[in-house]
Amino acid sequence: MTETNIEIKPIGIIRNSISDPALVADEKGLRQNRDKKAVQKGFHETEEEVSEIILREELKDLLSGIEEYSHLIILYWGHGISGDARTLKKVHPMGDESFPLTGLFCTCSPARPNPILMTVVELIERNNNILKVKGLDAIDKSPVVDIKPYVSEFFPRNDVSIPEWMRKIADNHNSR
Amino acid sequence: MTETNIEIKPIGIIRNSISDPALVADEKGLRQNRDKKAVQKGFHETEEEVSEIILREELKDLLSGIEEYSHLIILYWGHGISGDARTLKKVHPMGDESFPLTGLFCTCSPARPNPILMTVVELIERNNNILKVKGLDAIDKSPVVDIKPYVSEFFPRNDVSIPEWMRKIADNHNSR
Numbered sequence: 001m002t003e004t005n006i007e008i009k010p011i012g013i014i015r016n017s018i019s020d021p022a023l024v025a026d027e028k029g030l031r032q033n034r035d036k037k038a039v040q041k042g043f044h045e046t047e048e049e050v051s052e053i054i055l056r057e058e059l060k061d062l063l064s065g066i067e068e069y070s071h072l073i074i075l076y077w078g079h080g081i082s083g084d085a086r087t088l089k090k091v092h093p094m095g096d097e098s099f100p101l102t103g104l105f106c107t108c109s110p111a112r113p114n115p116i117l118m119t120v121v122e123l124i125e126r127n128n129n130i131l132k133v134k135g136l137d138a139i140d141k142s143p144v145v146d147i148k149p150y151v152s153e154f155f156p157r158n159d160v161s162i163p164e165w166m167r168k169i170a171d172n173h174n175s176r
Numbered sequence: 177m178t179e180t181n182i183e184i185k186p187i188g189i190i191r192n193s194i195s196d197p198a199l200v201a202d203e204k205g206l207r208q209n210r211d212k213k214a215v216q217k218g219f220h221e222t223e224e225e226v227s228e229i230i231l232r233e234e235l236k237d238l239l240s241g242i243e244e245y246s247h248l249i250i251l252y253w254g255h256g257i258s259g260d261a262r263t264l265k266k267v268h269p270m271g272d273e274s275f276p277l278t279g280l281f282c283t284c285s286p287a288r289p290n291p292i293l294m295t296v297v298e299l300i301e302r303n304n305n306i307l308k309v310k311g312l313d314a315i316d317k318s319p320v321v322d323i324k325p326y327v328s329e330f331f332p333r334n335d336v337s338i339p340e341w342m343r344k345i346a347d348n349h350n351s352r
Contacts, residue, residue, distance in 0.1 A: 064279030103240030153346035
């Protein structure tokens with residue numbers, strides 16, 4: 001069963017002004033594309049970045065009713081991730097060597113075997129087959145593979161434990 | 177860009193006792209596979225269901241450090257969804273005709289253009305390349321495409337709005 005490959009046809013494409021990812025990866029590992037301050041600034045800017053999701057015209061009816069949601073889950077494909085980067089086993093999270101070398105599936109690294117990346121975004125408006133959203137941390141021209149409604153009741157809030165290094169990242173994220 | 181198909185190689189497979197999905201779909205729409213009470217019961221049982229995720233042996237190092245998380249996000253492929261079901265545009269959510277006919281991307285229907293399905297599960301234990309998890313609503317033998325850490329700080333909690341019909345589903349989910 002795990003031998004059969006799955007074929008996915010993108011449902012649309014992301015357009016925004018982010019041409020340059022904050023983190024890059026190759027066969028040697030994950031690293032920050034800019035200095036640490038610029039990376040932090042990059043993440044903050046991404047949260048404010050407005051992107052357009054342009055759906056294939058024939059799929060526009062699948063958006064019927066979407067305006068009633070304030071937030072959506074976007075699954076997109078990390079098309080900038082090289083084949084080499086997809087074979088990494090462990091990385092320093094966020095490309096920060098002060099964080100321990102950690103198995104890929106324990107990190108949010110975009111470089112992973114199947115770079116299906118996920119962000120919860122704020123829906124600003126819909127115009128026919130185009131969604132305008134805020135906070136999508138994808139680079140320009142990323143293919144979109146699915147859109148799901150975000151319903152906070154389906155996500156646990158209490159009794160969730162995470163590693164100490166991830167706590168630092170989460171606290172920094174939350175303090176904005 | 178949206179013309180190029182994406183190829184995904186599953187990272188592993190799900191094993192559990194769920195052979196029979198609560199919701200089924202064909203070209204005519206989404207419907208409940210059993211009577212309404214059985215569907216409700218099915219969803220409750222799924223929350224308690226313990227599944228094994230068996231990773232490809234060569235990927236076991238990517239789990240290094242996973243025991244420090246209590247919850248994981250599992251992306252898996254809805255391998256039981258037919259080609260016809262993937263062309264649906266609108267459905268009655270949960271196959272319940274008292275809910276309005278709604279665009280696919282506004283629902284959690286497993287029948288969608290790219291059935292990459294997502295569940296947040298509780299991690300019970302890891303044994304080499306096998307994860308034992310609770311609450312995975314996949315059927316037996318579903319291919320797994322990605323595993324991500326669940327960090328509640330990355331998900332909004334306040335000022336989230338959803339349609340009235342989804343509020344009913346969410347309230348029912350939360351009252352358990």
